[in-house]
Amino acid sequence: MPPFNFIQLADPQFGMSASLSSRPDAEIADMASRGLRVRRVAPFEGFGPETAAFEEAIAQANRLRPEFVVVCGDMVNDPDSSDERAEVLRIAGQLDPSIPIHWVAGNHDVGADTVVPTPASMKAYRDVWGDDFFSFQREDVSFIVLNTSVMDHPEQVPGELESQMRFLEAELRTARKRDSSQIIVFTHYPFFLESPEEGDGYFTVAKERRMPVIELFRKYGVSAVFAGHWHRNNYAEDDGMLMVATGPVGFPLGDDPSGYRVVEVHDGGVKHEYHELVKGQPAAGDEE
Ligand SMILES: [Fe+2]
Structure with missing residues (x-):
């Protein structure tokens, strides 16, 4: 198979910067206590910073x-805007029409209360965005897109989790029958930050529903x-499977700047690298 590239974007989250600019200090301090570092700026409205970053991406x-662009969720901050x-x-719409773009459901896109x-x-x-779980193929590589908000909180949409899990197993089985050289999955929430066995947290899929998915990934060799979702980069692994959380196109909440990831898919694996998007952007956490 000739190697090919795709570009992964995450969390353009239009409106997040303006929304954070007007939050009270106590709320920003509470976020900081949870490891979410918000750089304070004077209150403003709109989505100028997100427009600049996404246009650059x-x-x-x-x-x-690239062969395609995938946007791994939180396209917007307010699902009703x-x-x-x-x-x-x-x-x-500025993307060259010959390059497909795939949307992945984030909690701010598909959660009524953003969760x-x-x-x-x-x-x-x-x-607006199309199917929330689907698959596609490039060369002999199978790509599967999942809606991790439903996996994390299925309680108000009866039947959705079950149909997504049936879809996932059927797709994995098909990929193996097709002799796919690799299976690569796109989600908004990472399944874990360090190890599949870790406990529940805001940034990952609830463990009770995470483990059945991980078992399928192991069985079919994802x-x-x-x-x-984490608005910073994070790299973990399970039994040879990479679990990559990519920093945001939009507002950073850690040390990584706004950016995008270029992934090269080749026989036997992937090579990937995060690129800074807006040169000269102050690091998150810097106080003005
Ligand atoms: Fe998110």
């Missing part, structure tokens, strides 16, 4: 000409999962 994709949605789609999906929020998501 799309420009880089047009320059690098048609302005935020329209701006994401306007800029995505828990409901029948109405699932419908609203699908009407080679890598690329996710977002």
Whole structure:
């Protein structure tokens, strides 16, 4: 198989910077106590920083000409904001039409309260962004996209988790029958930050529903999962499977700057590298 590249983006999250700019100090301090470092700026409205970063990411994709671009969730900050949605789609429209773009459901896109999906929020998501779980193929590599918000909080959408799990196992089986050289999965939440056995937390899929998925990944030999949500980079592994959380196109919450990941897929594995998006951007956590 000739090697090919794809570009992974995560968390453009239009509107997040402005929303954080007007939060009270106590809330920012509470976030800091949970390891989420917010650089304070004067209050503003709109989504200027996200527009600049996402436009640059799309420009880089047009320059690098990957096989596809995948956006691993949290396209918007407010799932009910048609302005935020329209701006994401306007800029995505600048991508060369020969390069497909795949959307992955994030909690801010598909959760009614930015966490828990409901029948109405699932419908609203699908009407704008398309299917929330699906698969596609490039060369002899199988790619599977999952909705980890439903995996984390299935309680208000009966039947959704079960149908997604049936889909996942069927796709994995098909990939193996097809003799795929690799199976690569895209999600918003990483399944774990250090090890599959770790406990529950805001940044990962609840353990009770994480482990059955991990068992399937092990059984069918998934080679890598690329996710977002943490607004910083994180690299973990389970039995040879990479679990990569990629830093944000939008607002950083750790030391990593806003950026994008270029992944080279070749026989037997992937090589991937995170690239800074906005040169000269102050590091998150710097106080003004
Ligand atoms: Fe998220």
